[in-house]
Amino acid sequence: MPPVARSGEPSTTSWPQFRGPSASGVADGRPLPANWSEEKGENVKWRTPIPGLAHSSPIIWGDRVFVTSAISSDPNPYLKVGLYGESPDHPERVDHDFRVYGLDKKTGKVLWEKTAVRSVPKTKRHIKATHANCTPVTDGKHVVAFFGSEGLYCYDVDGKLIWQKDVGVLDAGPAGADELQWGFASSPIIHDGKVILFCAVRNQSYIAAFDVRDGKELWRTSREIDPCWGTPTVHSGPGRTQVITNGYKQLGGYDLATGQELWRMRSRGDVPVPTPIVAHDLIFITNAHGGDSPVYAIRTNATGDITLAEGATTNEYIAWSHMKIGNYMQTPLVYGDLLYCCRDSGILACYEAKSGQKKFRERLADGVGFTASPVAGDGKVYFTSEEGDVYVIQAGPEYKLLATNKLGEICMATPAISEGNLFFRTQRNVVAIGK
Numbered sequence: 001m002p003p004v005a006r007s008g009e010p011s012t013t014s015w016p017q018f019r020g021p022s023a024s025g026v027a028d029g030r031p032l033p034a035n036w037s038e039e040k041g042e043n044v045k046w047r048t049p050i051p052g053l054a055h056s057s058p059i060i061w062g063d064r065v066f067v068t069s070a071i072s073s074d075p076n077p078y079l080k081v082g083l084y085g086e087s088p089d090h091p092e093r094v095d096h097d098f099r100v101y102g103l104d105k106k107t108g109k110v111l112w113e114k115t116a117v118r119s120v121p122k123t124k125r126h127i128k129a130t131h132a133n134c135t136p137v138t139d140g141k142h143v144v145a146f147f148g149s150e151g152l153y154c155y156d157v158d159g160k161l162i163w164q165k166d167v168g169v170l171d172a173g174p175a176g177a178d179e180l181q182w183g184f185a186s187s188p189i190i191h192d193g194k195v196i197l198f199c200a201v202r203n204q205s206y207i208a209a210f211d212v213r214d215g216k217e218l219w220r221t222s223r224e225i226d227p228c229w230g231t232p233t234v235h236s237g238p239g240r241t242q243v244i245t246n247g248y249k250q251l252g253g254y255d256l257a258t259g260q261e262l263w264r265m266r267s268r269g270d271v272p273v274p275t276p277i278v279a280h281d282l283i284f285i286t287n288a289h290g291g292d293s294p295v296y297a298i299r300t301n302a303t304g305d306i307t308l309a310e311g312a313t314t315n316e317y318i319a320w321s322h323m324k325i326g327n328y329m330q331t332p333l334v335y336g337d338l339l340y341c342c343r344d345s346g347i348l349a350c351y352e353a354k355s356g357q358k359k360f361r362e363r364l365a366d367g368v369g370f371t372a373s374p375v376a377g378d379g380k381v382y383f384t385s386e387e388g389d390v391y392v393i394q395a396g397p398e399y400k401l402l403a404t405n406k407l408g409e410i411c412m413a414t415p416a417i418s419e420g421n422l423f424f425r426t427q428r429n430v431v432a433i434g435k
Helices: none
Strands: 044-049 059-061 064-072 096-104 110-119 142-146 152-156 161-165 189-191 194-199 206-211 217-222 233-237 240-245 251-255 261-265 277-279 282-286 295-299 318-322 333-335 338-342 347-352 358-363 375-377 380-384 389-394 401-406 416-418 421-425 429-434
Touching: 059 416, 096 142, 110 152, 152 194, 189 233, 194 240, 233 277, 277 333, 333 375, 375 416
Parallel strands: none
Antiparallel strands: 044 429, 059 064, 064 096, 096 110, 142 152, 152 161, 189 194, 194 206, 206 217, 233 240, 240 251, 251 261, 277 282, 282 295, 295 318, 333 338, 338 347, 347 358, 375 380, 380 389, 389 401, 416 421, 421 429
8 A cells, every 4th residue: 555645744736845845755645657658658748858957856836847957058068977986077168057947837838947147167067967956946936046156046936036146156076185076966945934055065064044035144054064965954843943964074953043053963974965854753864975874863853962872873862873775866765654765876775764674675777877866656666767767666665666667868857746747857858747
């Protein structure tokens, strides 16, 4: 029996930020297709070309889909996907149009497009990244797009610019290799009228809140951490609403109203990309590239320094943790009572969310990279490879592959779900899939 959406869980209509409401990645309540084929005309509703290069995800509010892109004057911008060990950056000393689009959700028609800024990028990017990695966010009135060093921009849903803000040069690259720049990727989020930015970069890491109405800075809290590419998460619980961040050497939670630190812990992972998610009163955080590659299940009432003692896997505020199983790129997914963790090599592991007990570990595909994060609904979980193959499994404690579908293009962006439809951002298109 498929998991059922509980009260307060994501609706079936809006997908307002990276990975949808609260970054859960879940939208239940409507049937979703397991199979589709453009060649056969099966369950492909529309395909809309979007120029440029971007890994930002589509977001949705009502009948609108919003996406961003960085459009280079180079007709063939360099991008290298797949599994490889090198980590070079890529200078692009040519003009880019940093653009925001509003599309009709039913037809894919471009309703408006706005160029936020035209400029030569202020930093380099990883050869697997783009200059439009950050997913936009909306509250139904405002659409906020963040292009890292190229600035923060707020539009209304019809594309009228409301305000913009220069946040300076955000220089992000791996710790210990200051000569490399990998680009910026942490997406903005909106909660209670505040735009939250998490800028974990060299020499100036901080988390900050801005008024969504006019861009006025409300608070800023410095972070002494190395670069991080993960989007923060907001969680409201008894007595407090906290902003939760990933991070190399330090994870933490902050009071939404003031920015005051609520808890922190030292992490044994590195190069953090996944977004923290919350389910069953637990915060799930994974940050893995080298080191111990941990997964942590942290209680939402965590307070103070909750760092694990040497050799320990639990304490008062950490319900469970496992080493050597963490995700590098993908945000994990909790669907029902199960936690799904897919590594960039395509190895999928499933655990009981509350206890950390392993249910299965299987390989989705050989020799194929995975960067997009999984999403779920209607008893199905969707995993998208960088080559554009979408693996659909049946949700549950046993591995069962239902289908493999081809998008026909490179796909690095996490899909969105709305009203029984899946929306994929491929290298050149936005594609709507639905029955």
